[in-house]
Amino acid sequence: MKIEKTTAGQTMTFAVEGRLDTLTAPQLDGEIQGKLDGVTELIFDFVNLEYISSAGLRILLSAQKVMNKQGRMVIRNAKPEVKEIFEVTGFNDILTLE
Amino acid sequence: MLKRGILHSFSGRRYLSMLFVSSFSMVAEILVMLICKIIASNLIGETALAAVTMVTPLFSFVLFVGACIACGTTICYTTAVGELKPEEAAKHFGQGVLLALFSGVVLFGFFALARDAILEFLGVPPELVMEVLPFYKWFLGVVLVLPVGYFLSELVYADGDEVLTFWSYGILIAAEVALSLYFVDSMGIAGLGLALFVASILFLGVLLLHFFKKSNSLHFKLHVNVKDIASVFRFSVAKSSAYLCFSIFTFLLTRFFLRSCDPDSMPVLAMIFEVVELGSVFGGIWLAAEPLVSVYRGERNLIGVRRVMKYVNESILVEGVLMTAFLIVWAPFLADLFHIHSTSILPEAIWAVRVASIGCLVKAFQRVYAPFYQHHNPLFSMFIVLMRDLLMPILCCVILGSLYGSYGIWVGLAVAPFISFAICVVAFLAVYGKKYFPLLLHRGKDMWKAESCEVTPQNIVALRDHMGDYLRKKNVENSICNKVMLLVEELGMHIYDVNRNRKVYTEFSVRIFQGKVICVMKDNGVLQNMTDLEMVVSDLRAYFVTALMAYQREKLYMLTMSYNRHVFRFDRESWA
Numbered sequence: 001m002k003i004e005k006t007t008a009g010q011t012m013t014f015a016v017e018g019r020l021d022t023l024t025a026p027q028l029d030g031e032i033q034g035k036l037d038g039v040t041e042l043i044f045d046f047v048n049l050e051y052i053s054s055a056g057l058r059i060l061l062s063a064q065k066v067m068n069k070q071g072r073m074v075i076r077n078a079k080p081e082v083k084e085i086f087e088v089t090g091f092n093d094i095l096t097l098e
Numbered sequence: 099m100l101k102r103g104i105l106h107s108f109s110g111r112r113y114l115s116m117l118f119v120s121s122f123s124m125v126a127e128i129l130v131m132l133i134c135k136i137i138a139s140n141l142i143g144e145t146a147l148a149a150v151t152m153v154t155p156l157f158s159f160v161l162f163v164g165a166c167i168a169c170g171t172t173i174c175y176t177t178a179v180g181e182l183k184p185e186e187a188a189k190h191f192g193q194g195v196l197l198a199l200f201s202g203v204v205l206f207g208f209f210a211l212a213r214d215a216i217l218e219f220l221g222v223p224p225e226l227v228m229e230v231l232p233f234y235k236w237f238l239g240v241v242l243v244l245p246v247g248y249f250l251s252e253l254v255y256a257d258g259d260e261v262l263t264f265w266s267y268g269i270l271i272a273a274e275v276a277l278s279l280y281f282v283d284s285m286g287i288a289g290l291g292l293a294l295f296v297a298s299i300l301f302l303g304v305l306l307l308h309f310f311k312k313s314n315s316l317h318f319k320l321h322v323n324v325k326d327i328a329s330v331f332r333f334s335v336a337k338s339s340a341y342l343c344f345s346i347f348t349f350l351l352t353r354f355f356l357r358s359c360d361p362d363s364m365p366v367l368a369m370i371f372e373v374v375e376l377g378s379v380f381g382g383i384w385l386a387a388e389p390l391v392s393v394y395r396g397e398r399n400l401i402g403v404r405r406v407m408k409y410v411n412e413s414i415l416v417e418g419v420l421m422t423a424f425l426i427v428w429a430p431f432l433a434d435l436f437h438i439h440s441t442s443i444l445p446e447a448i449w450a451v452r453v454a455s456i457g458c459l460v461k462a463f464q465r466v467y468a469p470f471y472q473h474h475n476p477l478f479s480m481f482i483v484l485m486r487d488l489l490m491p492i493l494c495c496v497i498l499g500s501l502y503g504s505y506g507i508w509v510g511l512a513v514a515p516f517i518s519f520a521i522c523v524v525a526f527l528a529v530y531g532k533k534y535f536p537l538l539l540h541r542g543k544d545m546w547k548a549e550s551c552e553v554t555p556q557n558i559v560a561l562r563d564h565m566g567d568y569l570r571k572k573n574v575e576n577s578i579c580n581k582v583m584l585l586v587e588e589l590g591m592h593i594y595d596v597n598r599n600r601k602v603y604t605e606f607s608v609r610i611f612q613g614k615v616i617c618v619m620k621d622n623g624v625l626q627n628m629t630d631l632e633m634v635v636s637d638l639r640a641y642f643v644t645a646l647m648a649y650q651r652e653k654l655y656m657l658t659m660s661y662n663r664h665v666f667r668f669d670r671e672s673w674a
Contacts, residue, residue: 022558
C-alpha cells in the first residue's frame, strides 16, 4: 500500500493506493494517530484504493470520531467495490462520501 | 508464502490427529481376542488356548457383520455431509442404528439356537467342547452388543470425536485385562467370556457419551430403505469381506495344518494367525483418511482427495517399514507371549514371524487401496481382498506346505502378499489403464482450487491474495474476486480473534462453476456458525462479518467431523 500525504493549511489529504487491510492498516494508522491537531478538514482520496477490509474501516472510524470534534472528514473517489463495502456495513451513513 | 505439507495443512493435521486413534482402534480389535488367548494360555492352560482359538472365527464373523453395516454407513453418512445434505445424513445414521441392533439380535439368536451345529462345523474336537461351552455362553452376550458398539465407534470417530473413540477402545482393553485377571481365578475360562462381555458393555457406554457433546452432529432419523441398505453394503464390501476371508483362511489353513503338519507346531500357527491379523493395523490408515476423503468426494473436490491420499501413501511407507522392523526384532518376545518355550518349536516360531513380516509393506498398500476403490468399483475392491486375504495366502501355503511342511507354510505367507500385489496391479492396468493409476481420478476435471494454512494474520492475507490472483487468472469478475477476498480475510481474521490461545488451521477452496464461484471454508477452531446473524458481536470485525452475512444470500454452515465448514456461493447478484 502506498500513502501520499499532503497538507495545505488546515487541510490534510491522504491519497491511499493499493489495499487497506489487516497488514497495511497499521501503516495508515501510524500516519494519522496523534497527527490531526489543528486539522479542520481531513480528506481521503481513494481513487487508487482497490480493496478495504474491516481493519481499514476501523482506521476511518477512529479518524471520523476525532474529526467530528474539530472539523470534517471526507472520502473522495471511492471505487464501486469500496463503496459497496461502506453500504453493506452501514458506514455510508457515518462517513461523508464525495 | 503459504507452507505446504502434512504438518501445515488443515487436512494433514486432521488426518494425523485421526491416524493415531484409528491405528489404536485397529490394534484394539486384534487385542480383544489376543488378550483372551494370552490369558488363557498363561493362566489356565493350553486346552483353554485351543478352546478360545476355536471361537476366533466366530468373532471374525461378528466383526464381518458389524463391518458390513458400520463401514458402508460411515461412507454414506460422510458423503451426504460432504454434499451438504444433513437430512440424508441423519437417515443413514438412523438406518445404521436399526441394522446394527437387528443384526446383534439375529446373531445372538442364531449362535444360541445353533450352538452345537456351529461347534461341529468349526471342527471342535469332542474333548474340547466342554472347555468351549463356558466361554461360549458369555460370548453370546458379546455377539449381542458388539455390532452396535462397532457401528457407534465408527460413526463417533467419523463425527470427529477421536478422543472419545480412543477412550472407548482404551477402556475396552483395560477392562478386559483387569476383569479377565479377576474372574479367571474363580471362574476359569467362563471368567474370560464374562470379562469380554462386561468390557463390551463399558465400550458401548463410553461411546454413548458423544451424544451429549456440543460437537455431536449425529442425529437419528427413523429410516429403512432397500436402496440405501444396498449402498451401505456396497461400500462395506472391502472391509467386511476382509473379515470373512480371514475367517475362511484360518479355518482352511487350520484344517490343512492338522492333516499335513506336526500337531506340536500348532501353537506356532495360532501365533502366526495373530501376526497375519496384525496387518489389519494398516486399515487404521484408511480409517483415518476415509471420512476426509468421503467429505471431499461429496464436495466433488478431487484436489482434496488427492492431497489426503498423498498423506496416506506416506503413512503406509512409514508404518510398513516400522511394522516389518518391529516383527523382526521382537519375534522372540512374541513367541514368549504365546507361551512357546519348547526347544523343538521355538526356533521355528521365531523364524516364522520374521519370514511372515517380509510382505508387510505391500500388504499395507493393498489394505488401504482395497477400501479406497470400493467407491468406484466394489467388485474390484473385493477382488483385491480375495487375492490378499484368501486365494493367494491359501494357495501359497498349501502348495509350499505340501512340499516343505510347516516351514513351507511360513514361506507361503511371506510370498503371497507380493504375488497378490502384482496380480492386482496388472488387473488395475488392464481394466483402467495407466492414466488413472492409482487413484482413479480424472486429472483434467479438477475444478477446485484449495489452499490451507495456520490461521495467522500474515497467512490469512497471503491466502486471500492467492485466491484473488487465482480467480482473476480465471477471468472472474472483479467484484466477485473482491467479495471472495473479503470473505477470506474477514472470516479468517475472525477465526484468529476467537482462537487466540490455540493453533488453528483453515482450508479455503474455490470452484468456478457455471458462472458462479463456490467457496468452502473449513477450520478446526472453536465451533461457531459465522452465518448466524444472531452471532455475538463483540468488536468491529464481528460486526463486519455479521453485516457481510446479512447481505450474502447463498450461505450455509455445517458442523462436519467436529470442525467448522462454511459454504458460500457468489454470482453477480450475491449481495441483496
